[in-house]
Amino acid sequence: MNAEQAVTRCPICGVTFDPEADRRNRPFCSERCRLVDLSRWLRGEYVIPGRPAIDPDTLAELGLDASDLDLTEE
Numbered sequence: 001m002n003a004e005q006a007v008t009r010c011p012i013c014g015v016t017f018d019p020e021a022d023r024r025n026r027p028f029c030s031e032r033c034r035l036v037d038l039s040r041w042l043r044g045e046y047v048i049p050g051r052p053a054i055d056p057d058t059l060a061e062l063g064l065d066a067s068d069l070d071l072t073e074e
């Protein structure tokens with residue numbers, strides 16, 4: 001038994017596992033968690049929460065205010 005054995009905690013489901021046991025899915029415990037992380041990451045590409053779709057400075061040049069328009073995606 002090796003008490004110093006490295007253990008990694010899966011960032012998706014929080015389970016601890018031996019990263020040497022299945023190197024393909026590191027740093028995740030399984031393919032399922034790896035895919036969950038990937039899908040979250042991809043969705044983050046399309047939606048930037050709380051960010052106006054148009055630059056506020058551009059609106060100011062047009063005499064508009066971002067708060068007058070519903071530009072944020074919830």
Ligand SMILES: [Zn+2]
Pocket residue numbers: 010011012013014015028029030033
């Ligand atoms: Zn996991």
